[in-house]
Amino acid sequence: PELKHAGYDKVIFRGKSPKLVYIWIHNDKVEIRDASHLKGKGAVETQELIRQELKEPNAQVAAIGLAGENRVYTASIEQGRSSSSRLGMGAVMGDKGIKAIAVRGTKDINLARPAEFIELCNDVLKYIKFRNENPVPNVMTILQGLGSPQEMFHVDEKWHTENFSWGNARTQRKDFWTKGVELRWKEVQESVRTRLISCYNCPMKCGAIISIPGLSAYMMKCFTKLTYTMAAFVDDLDFGFKIAQRATEYGVDGFSTPQIMAFAFELKESGILTDADFAGCPSDNEGKFYWLLDRIVRREGIGDILADGIHWAAQKIGKGAEAYAHNNIKKHEQLPLKLGMLNPVYFLMYATGEKINITQIEGQFPQAPFATMEEREEFISDWIQCPDDKFKQIVLDWEFRGERSNPHYPTVDMSVDIVDWQEKMHYIDDALGVCAGLSSFPLKPPYHMHNYPKFVSAATGIDMDEDGLTQVYNRNRNLLRAVNVRRGLRRADEVPPEDHWKKRFPELEAQLLDAYYKFKGWNNDGIPTKETLQALDLGYVAEDLEQRGIIKNGQD
Ligand code: SF4
Structure with a gap:
């Protein structure tokens, strides 16, 4: 602001x-x-x-x-x-x-229709209050509320610590969350968390000021609390908060950086990297991570190679290191999560997303079916955000087992529809500059497809409706795709990590990609066609792709 x-x-x-x-x-x-x-x-x-x-x-x-x-x-x-x-x-x-x-900035902000805008804001505030008092039932705690994942508030980390994979996204520790760990982690979090904080004028409090004696204070939100601790196989959360302070001052991403370090230590264990690469590195898990973090941000020694991320480091190191770069999509490190049965909606989001992180692609549709019909009916009963009743029917019919379960249900076409809706909300958030934590990311958020056009109209005076906003989304989605296509992105790149799900279905996955591309108006290699771009007033982009020989005349 x-x-x-x-x-x-x-x-x-x-x-x-x-x-x-x-x-x-x-x-x-x-x-x-x-x-x-x-x-x-x-x-x-x-x-x-x-x-x-x-x-x-x-x-x-x-x-x-x-x-x-x-x-x-x-x-x-x-x-x-x-x-x-x-x-x-x-x-x-x-x-x-x-x-x-x-x-x-000290100027006023002028709105086209301020009274109407404030009324819409008040409705949103009321809804946030309602949602905070009425968490979504029958879903994981982390999915019940609004905002970015409430990691600074919650202290129960049983699900993440036992279901995410430690080290280089490899090892699940099913019995990690003992009573002793629970008490210790709670004590640590509450002692370093000076206070919960919100962003400018937001009623949520997703972040926290973290103050550790002897270190300067910093702001933390989301999963960085866990990522270093889990990547380093350190059992004490205290380490996570301390190394994150240094990492925040260095200015590095808390998702990728710990994975890069875990990848490096795996290569050392396997003999691909040697003691010479780690000369002077301490042997304890905490010390190792501090040592390597210091080298990566300074691009010193092996840190210089690792500073380019796992994909490029593996290429440079060679000697089989590529096989250890197992948790990347489109050259970027992903959530350290390994699951059983392929979920068709998540397959498509992981494969085709261009925003790298699944939390920037997924959102308003449930991640898993509800166990009973009562739970499903309860969920759809106040689903005001749902853009079309067909999505409610999918929730009603989706089962854990049998014909109407993953990987064949939601069906291919349903999966494409769901992904399109999820993506749409994230792209609209980006265009408007609204936090995903109150719109595209959580279940049942206060900003959604039905009220967004009203906000845009009241703020700008532009006569916006849902179709108009969808057109904006489609333009942005295709523009972004065209930029990446220019840089070489093709269907062959649209693959989730091979071990993300134990049970994979190559034929179904190919059908999902085919259907998604067709729905988007892209060719079978994931490239927007000339007609698609022209229909979105992006004829100049089509010309550019033609000049580069990427779109060929008469070829779809
Ligand atoms: S703007 Fe978003 S991240 Fe910030 S406090 Fe509000 S919901 Fe949370």
């Missing part, structure tokens, strides 16, 4: 700076300032140093740490109560020589 108050919707940086700089946007005035004195400073520390330097305690600052400066592929951008973590955006910022972007 600070940027909006300064008078901007988005800021686009072109080109690179020859020396490290930061950008200072103060309403209409924009300055490029020297940042050489901030070189090597932490991503959180930098935010405060810039506020002091500018004498602007209310400026919002987005900054990178050492990882971004050194173009580590998992580098994040940290900002107050949020973090842009996936896909290495921090490396892009570092490559451009931008250490930070500071913004102070």
Whole structure:
């Protein structure tokens, strides 16, 4: 919102700076300032140093740490109560020589129809209150509420610690969550969690300030609480909070980075990497992880190779290392989760998603069937977010076993429909700049397909309806696909990790991809056709793909 108050919707940086700089946007005035004195400073520390330097305690600052400066592929951008973590955006910022972007905006924000807009906001607030008081029943605790996963609030981690895979996404520890662990983890979390915090003006509290004696405080939300601990096979949550403090200052993604380190230690155990690669590395699990994290963000020794992520590191290392890069999709590390029976909806989302993380693709449709008809009826009884009654029927008919169960139910066409709806909501959130935690990600969120067009209309004065918003989504989805297609993305890349499900069905999976591409108006290699692009006013994109020989005339 600070940027909006300064008078901007988005800021686009072109080109690179020859020396490290930061950008200072103060309403209409924009300055490029020297940042050489901030070189090597932490991503959180930098935010405060810039506020002091500018004498602007209310400026919002987005900054990178050492990882971004050194173009580590998992580098994040940290900002107050949020973090842009996936896909290495921090490396892009570092490559451009931008250490930070500071913004102070004091202008009013003008709405086309303010009274109508505020009324819609009040409805949303009322619904959030209702949902907080009435969690969705009969689903896992983590799926019952709103917001990003409430990892800072919940202390019961039995499900994650026993069902996620530890180390390099390999090992389930089915008896991990003992009474002793439960008590210790609760005690640790409650002692370091100074307070729960929300983003600007949001009634949810998804994040927390973490304060550990002797270390500077930082903000944490979502799964980073668990990822380092589980990747390193360290049984004490205390380690997770401590290493995450260092990692946040370095500015790295908490999903990929621990997996990269676990991958490296697996290669060492297998003899593919040697003692020489790890000269000086401590032998204990905690020490090993700190040591390697320090090397990755500085690109020192083996850290330089690992800084490019598992896929590229495996290619460079060779000697069979590729087989250890087993938990990637499209070259990116995924959730450390291994399951039994193929779920057709999740197969499609994992395979075709271009947002890398499943939490940025999945959302408003249940992850699994409900056990009884009563539970199903209860779920659909107040499902106001559902865009079409056909989805309610799927929920009613979906079983754990028998003909109407995974992998053949939801059917191929139903799966495509469900995925399209899930994706649509995420793409709309991105276009509007709304948090997925209140829309595309949770079950039964306050923002959905039926009220979003009203918000857009009241805010902008644009006459928007559901079809119009769907058109916006389709344009964005196809534009993103075209960008990746230009960079070589093809059907062969649309594969989940081979071991994500134990039971795989190659024929069905091929049918799912065929049907999804057809539904999208793409050819059988996942490339948008000329007709599809033209129908979305993206004729110039079709021309570009034609000039590059990617779309060939007369070929679908
Ligand atoms: S729901 Fe979204 S905006 Fe609100 S506190 Fe959670 S992450 Fe922040």
